[in-house]
Amino acid sequence: xxxxxxxxxxxxxxxxxxxxxxxxxxxxxxxxxxxxxxxxxxxxxxxxxxxxxxxxxxxxxxxxxxxxxxxxxxxxxxxxxxxxxxxxxxxxxxxxxxxxxxxxxxxxxxxxxxxxxxxxxxxxxxxxxxxxxxxxxxxxxxxxxxxxxxxxxxxxxxxxxxxxxxxxxxxxxxxxxxxxxxxxxxxxxxxxxxxxxxxxxxxxxxxxxxxxxxxxxxxxxxxxxxxxxxxxxxxxxxxxxxxxxxxxxxxxxxxxxxxxxxxxxxxxxxxxxx
Amino acid sequence: xxxxxxxxxxxxxxxxxxxxxxxxxxxxxxxxxxxxxxxxxxxxxxxxxxxxxxxxxxxxxxxxxxxxxxxxxxxxxxxxxxxxxxxxxxxxxxxxxxxxxxxxxxxxxxxxxxxxxxxxxxxxxxxxxxxxxxxxxxxxxxxxxxxxxxxxxxxxxxxxxxxxxxxxxxxxxxxxxxxxxxxxxxxxxxxxxxxxxxxxxxxxxxxxxxxxxxxxxxxxxxxxxxxxxxxxxxxxxxxxxxxxxxxxxxxxxxxxxxxxxxxxxxxxxxxxxxxxxxxxxxxxxxxxxxxxxxxxxxxxxxxxxxxxxxxxxxxxxxxxxxxxxxxxxxxxxxxxxxxxxxxxxxxxxxxxxxxxxxxx
Numbered sequence: 299x300x301x302x303x304x305x306x307x308x309x310x311x312x313x314x315x316x317x318x319x320x321x322x323x324x325x326x327x328x329x330x331x332x333x334x335x336x337x338x339x340x341x342x343x344x345x346x347x348x349x350x351x352x353x354x355x356x357x358x359x360x361x362x363x364x365x366x367x368x369x370x371x372x373x374x375x376x377x378x379x380x381x382x383x384x385x386x387x388x389x390x391x392x393x394x395x396x397x398x399x400x401x402x403x404x405x406x407x408x409x410x411x412x413x414x415x416x417x418x419x420x421x422x423x424x425x426x427x428x429x430x431x432x433x434x435x436x437x438x439x440x441x442x443x444x445x446x447x448x449x450x451x452x453x454x455x456x457x458x459x460x461x462x463x464x465x466x467x468x469x470x471x472x473x474x475x476x477x478x479x480x481x482x483x484x485x486x487x488x489x490x491x492x493x494x495x496x497x498x499x500x501x502x503x504x505x506x507x508x509x510x511x512x513x514x515x516x517x518x519x520x521x522x523x524x525x526x527x528x529x530x531x532x533x534x535x536x537x538x539x540x541x542x543x544x545x546x547x548x549x550x551x552x553x554x555x556x557x558x559x560x561x562x563x564x565x566x567x568x569x570x571x572x
Numbered sequence: 573x574x575x576x577x578x579x580x581x582x583x584x585x586x587x588x589x590x591x592x593x594x595x596x597x598x599x600x601x602x603x604x605x606x607x608x609x610x611x612x613x614x615x616x617x618x619x620x621x622x623x624x625x626x627x628x629x630x631x632x633x634x635x636x637x638x639x640x641x642x643x644x645x646x647x648x649x650x651x652x653x654x655x656x657x658x659x660x661x662x663x664x665x666x667x668x669x670x671x672x673x674x675x676x677x678x679x680x681x682x683x684x685x686x687x688x689x690x691x692x693x694x695x696x697x698x699x700x701x702x703x704x705x706x707x708x709x710x711x712x713x714x715x716x717x718x719x720x721x722x723x724x725x726x727x728x729x730x731x732x733x734x735x736x737x738x739x740x741x742x743x744x745x746x747x748x749x750x751x752x753x754x755x756x757x758x759x760x761x762x763x764x765x766x767x768x769x770x771x772x773x774x775x776x777x778x779x780x781x782x783x784x785x786x787x788x789x790x791x792x793x794x795x796x797x798x799x800x801x802x803x804x805x806x807x808x809x810x811x812x813x814x815x816x817x818x819x820x821x822x823x824x825x826x827x828x829x830x831x832x833x834x835x836x837x838x839x840x841x842x843x844x845x846x847x848x849x850x851x852x853x854x855x856x857x858x859x860x861x862x863x864x865x866x867x868x869x870x871x872x873x874x875x876x877x878x879x880x881x882x883x884x885x886x887x888x889x890x891x892x893x894x895x896x897x898x899x900x901x902x903x904x905x906x907x908x909x910x911x912x913x914x915x916x917x918x919x920x921x922x923x924x925x926x927x928x929x930x931x932x
Contacts, residue, residue, distance in 0.1 A: 348780055380641065
């Protein structure tokens with residue numbers, strides 16, 4: 299009976315051709331799969347599959363190249379922005395994006411991130427922030443919240459011992475080389491739609507040649523956080539979002555409406571996980 | 573630029589040869605004694621003539637990874653640095669070797685360890701040919717001993733890099749980088765067209781057309797059995813280089829009883845020492861090594877059957893000598909003479925070392 303309605307004219311949703319058929323290695327509940335999908339959909343919808351080169355990091359998404367059906371390079375840990383810089387400079391007609399986690403982008407690769415942004419490289423950087431080193435087993439990341447437990451902060455992150463969580467996205471928004479800076483999430487259908495629109499803008503911007511587009515996606519790591527996927531999403535909303543507020547920070551080269559200097563210099567209270 | 577005879581620095585020769593050889597991109601970071609490479613490129617503005625991209629990176633970590641990204645699109649991409657900067661690049665170099673990306677890297681060696689000195693040295697031999705980064709890999713390592721060779725070897729380096737899909741290291745030192753000599757320039761080789769790039773580098777990431785699989789540039793393989801197969805493939809490539817790409821220059825070796833073995837600046841000093849020895853009636857020759865990997869093992873083994881002894885001259889505490897001894901299988905006395913810390917030995921002291929350590 300149900301088969302009667304399986305007809306092409308009734309199709310409302312299908313796998314994008316820019317994703318391969320490879321089974322993803324990501325944990326159930328992880329945001330990587332959805333983040334991959336919206337990037338692939340944007341590439342498909344823009345018709346740029348033959349003009350796109352991606353750069354994967356070291357971390358959980360190290361093998362992202364197995365899932366995107368576009369040419370791909372796997373960079374050394376933290377170096378994706380430098381790798382992408384040269385790809386774009388030598389091939390200005392390509393659409394170039396990096397896909398990096400918090401450890402890769404905001405710890406070991408901080409210099410490459412800041413300088414690629416400050417040079418105004420015409421690339422798209424996608425930053426998956428889950429506040430933890432997922433692949434190596436849940437150690438503290440630069441974005442781990444104060445009080446948050448990890449494998450290397452078993453009693454919770456302490457400011458006196460470990461310093462503050464780094465809000466690198468706000469920091470990048472203050473640089474003249476960034477043209478679009480936004481923070482999104484993919485944990486509800488509504489958020490996925492917003493994140494996809496942001497992703498589309500971040501890729502379209504490469505046609506303008508006006509600087510770097512940066513999309514942070516706050517994501518859960520239910521395995522690393524040691525929660526169920528549902529618990530992790532709730533925990534993310536309650537703890538990650540206050541410290542990493544969602545929404546555009548810089549649009550078309552200007553600080554977005556409602557983003558105060560106070561927000562950018564991070565003098566507002568940070569989340570403290572109890 | 574057509575063929576001309578010009579006076580130029582070794583570092584300048586590297587830069588001019590990059591432009592003339594159709595190099596697509598250069599990414600660098602300033603460090604003495606080779607900063608003239610990027611300074612020359614920036615002054616020449618090749619982006620306005622050949623279309624070559626030149627960018628000053630924020631660090632050597634960034635510049636070597638820019639080489640990775642650009643070269644992995646099948647373009648001719650180069651960098652240069654000096655010892656401390658090359659140390660920072662070792663991670664990038666092992667990734668480049670592991671992902672089989674052709675590129676050219678120049679090291680104008682200076683004295684170490686640590687920040688050391690800015691004066692010339694040859695103490696990065698081990699780092700260059702024994703794998704300065706992790707894993708079993710080799711860089712094709714070629715050692716110029718004149719400004720002319722600095723220029724010419726850039727052209728040769730591109731041929732080797734793309735023939736073997738392997739990084740090429742031009743290993744020189746601050747003396748050759750800084751000295752001014754005459755140099756014959758060449759006619760420009762045009763940069764590859766889009767069609768040529770795709771034909772020369774079908775493996776590269778230049779955008780996946782509908783009629784091929786996506787190209788992936790990576791050095792990661794979690795399956796140990798496959799990683800072993802890949803390592804065997806790399807080793808086969810290195811053995812082929814050893815079979816076909818060894819380069820050296822044997823001077824006065826036919827009747828030599830005693831032989832200097834040296835490369836780069838040391839070979840130039842030893843050449844003068846050889847002339848002084850011949851003037852004294854001593855049958856002394858010079859084996860000047862041009863490739864350090866692949867190492868001229870067979871020639872050293874052949875000469876070890878004929879000569880009574882060899883003196884390795886290096887501006888280091890004795891690194892290349894280990895490979896010379898292995899190649900000669902200890903059949904004759906082989907000794908080292910070296911100065912380090914930025915000191916270049918005189919021809920007289922090198923000859924004296926030969927007389928005292930080998931001829932006796």
